[in-house]
Amino acid sequence: xxxxxxxxxxxxxxxxxxxxxxxxxxxxxxxxxxxxxxxxxxxxxxxxxxxxxxxxxxxxxxxxxxxxxxxxxxxxxxxxxxxxxxxxxxxxxxxxxxxxxxxxxxxxxxxxxxxxxxxxxxxxxxxxxxxxxxxxxxxxxxxxxxxxxxxxxxxxxxx
Amino acid sequence: xxxxxxxxxxxxxxxxxxxxxxxxxxxxxxxxxxxxxxxxxxxxxxxxxxxxxxxxxxxxxxxxxxxxxxxxxxxxxxxxxxxxxxxxxxxxxxxxxxxxxxxxxxxxxxxxxxxxxxxxxxxxxxxxxxxxxxxxxxxxxxxxxxxxxxxxxxxxxxxxxxxxxxxx
Numbered sequence: 001x002x003x004x005x006x007x008x009x010x011x012x013x014x015x016x017x018x019x020x021x022x023x024x025x026x027x028x029x030x031x032x033x034x035x036x037x038x039x040x041x042x043x044x045x046x047x048x049x050x051x052x053x054x055x056x057x058x059x060x061x062x063x064x065x066x067x068x069x070x071x072x073x074x075x076x077x078x079x080x081x082x083x084x085x086x087x088x089x090x091x092x093x094x095x096x097x098x099x100x101x102x103x104x105x106x107x108x109x110x111x112x113x114x115x116x117x118x119x120x121x122x123x124x125x126x127x128x129x130x131x132x133x134x135x136x137x138x139x140x141x142x143x144x145x146x147x148x149x150x151x152x153x154x155x156x157x158x159x
Numbered sequence: 160x161x162x163x164x165x166x167x168x169x170x171x172x173x174x175x176x177x178x179x180x181x182x183x184x185x186x187x188x189x190x191x192x193x194x195x196x197x198x199x200x201x202x203x204x205x206x207x208x209x210x211x212x213x214x215x216x217x218x219x220x221x222x223x224x225x226x227x228x229x230x231x232x233x234x235x236x237x238x239x240x241x242x243x244x245x246x247x248x249x250x251x252x253x254x255x256x257x258x259x260x261x262x263x264x265x266x267x268x269x270x271x272x273x274x275x276x277x278x279x280x281x282x283x284x285x286x287x288x289x290x291x292x293x294x295x296x297x298x299x300x301x302x303x304x305x306x307x308x309x310x311x312x313x314x315x316x317x318x319x320x321x322x323x324x325x326x327x
Contacts, residue, residue: 023303
């Protein structure tokens, strides 16, 4: 029988949407309604606390959060002026990476790989949804859990 | 000479101010992985809800009106079969993959039910996960190990997030 926890919120009427777990399962990013603005929130699941975000407190509406392995990187779609844009906040050094898409395509959903080496973005292209993959290895350093990587890597390789 | 010094001072002042303001922010285009993107560029197919593992990408595709979950091996640049995961009478809504691609969590609608399921790729099995208290799942995220799920659930007109910890 699986153990089920419901995420607590001090605002009982506040909606909780778009969950995204960190690779190690310790952190959860989600979208909550803050004064009518869908805003990303980061939680520590070990103690339920809301973790501070340095940059992601404006440019709402936010959507489609995604976390790296240890939750160091939080990728999310934000609104900058009249553009939807992908940004990644680095909780280790406080930097924000703004990632405009080639051809000014509009990001709809995204997924960060656990090691933060790649980003998959769902975009609209001539009336269809497409997925575009991007290499982040030259922009940000990896977020790996070497112990976990070794133990879970083996079955995928068929060893 | 004096003018030259003034220009230099202005330049260095501007440079220093720029560094202070832009130090916490970078803004440049990402490098597109064109070789891999050709995997998702069939003109008649629509791709949505991407979920990245370390070497795999799971997505929901719409191929001539039929929606199904597909898995791509990013190293081998090929699609990978998922026997038993798709049904002709079910519509996938959300999918999420573990880091090594061994497990996929998914939500699908079948007849008048919306189900949360766990697919184990090495066994080819699909396990239905109960939502308690009852609710309608909308979106799912799975952790790297494939043993923790966060699920967006509708109950009495409000969205909640349940965290489900599997024992195996």
